[in-house]
Amino acid sequence: MPAGDTTAQRVHILYADHHGWLYGWLRRKLGNACDAADLAHDTFLRLMISRRAAGQLGDEPRALLTHIAKGLVIDHWRRLDVERAYLDALAQMPDPQIPSPETRLMILEALYRIEAMLRGLPERTRDIFLLAQLDGLTYRQIAERHGIALITVKRHMRTAFAACLALP
Template sequence: MSSADRALNLHVQNLYCEHHGWLHRWLDRKLGNTSDAADLAHDTFVRLLTRQSATSFGAEPRALLTHIAKGLVIDRWRRQDVERAYLDTIAHLPEPEVPSPETRWLILEALYRIDAMLSAMPDKARRAFLMSQLDGMTYSQIAEALDVSLITVKRYMRDAFLACLSVA
């Protein structure tokens, strides 16, 4: 372990000792679940450990911890929404067609990655991609619906397909 890594670990350890209790209580109030709060407080400090340097923590550690934790809370809520929608969908399947728990996990992981990819796309590009893939609209129809040029729709689709390849 390099001296920079040791310094980072020591800095995060100090932040953990000084702010973990506060962060856990803040997350518990936000989530209303002490178990989830503990998980996200832990994940917040793991994120700190994956940062490039301890100097990027700034003078306001609680602001940084809150910023990271809010992102993790939003990610958790988004994942719960995706899971809820998927489970609602398969709830209507006949028993022999219900996926096994292992298959459900694999499908949910793929859905989480797709959701993250779509969420990272600009709004019009995401809408163009969904219009094409879910609604079966042609690029010309999408251009008209979004009030953009055909070449712009083609760029949106190229970017979306590249994003899909990066998820795979």
């Protein structure tokens, strides 16, 4: 591409040259035309938002597009796992307690953010946080279970709580 091209022009040319290929690749990967179209769109959107990535197109633009798309596919599958687990939990509830569609959507969005936050924590921090929050173990019990000092458990919990507070 000529040196004077703007990022938007480069992405436009890249879109014209590679969208069909990316859509086909995603459709084979996902087995679903609608999701493939959404993720192909999201891939180019991410590329446009990331000026650094758009400047790194180089001689192998498909490698960059594939890298971005793979991350989006993984996120898509994770979201589906969260949604399936939530729907399974809803199926166990008596009808009068099932939330409205609007409330279900808000809950799912919150669950997606929580899952992403948990995934972003170091493994040990995540494990300690879940033992305290879901299993109801005390910090002392967690320290004994992991063979670590109580102050270390508190540090991990502080890190996890800070991540919770940073959720949008």
